[in-house]
Amino acid sequence: MNVTIHDSHYSYLYTLSIHLVTVVLLIASYHLLPWYLLVILLLLLVVNYFYVAVERSREQTQKLPLQLYLNKEHDWFIDDVYKNKIGPLKLVSSIQFPLFIMLYLSTSEDKQHLLIFRDAVSIDDWRKLRAVLRDPQLWPE
Incomplete structure (x- = not known):
């Protein structure tokens, strides 16, 4: 994704x-x-x-636009305009509201939070992100 x-x-x-x-x-x-x-x-x-x-x-x-990636091992990566890659990150929690989604991601030494507003992404990306965050396999045991 x-x-x-x-x-x-x-x-x-x-x-x-x-x-x-x-x-x-x-x-x-x-x-x-x-x-x-x-x-x-x-x-x-x-x-x-x-x-x-x-x-x-x-x-x-x-820093914008940002690229948010999810690979097959359920690791998240963030790329900024300058192609600085942050990751692999594990999803700690997420909060979904109608107008924004808040993601809490962490590595072994750092924590990141990301506030994604509805108008900052395309409609398809918004739907994909909400569907991925509802996937129970994504969450740690």
């Missing part, structure tokens, strides 16, 4: 929604925190959002 992962617009919406939920929770707890601490936390959250957005866009433009 071979999946090509491109840039996603959902990644920015995901980051924004996480930060907005945090802002709402902070504002909802205004009676539990002093006002100056609440202002400091909100400012840090806004700064963090812009930092994460800039870093994510920089990382994605440098």
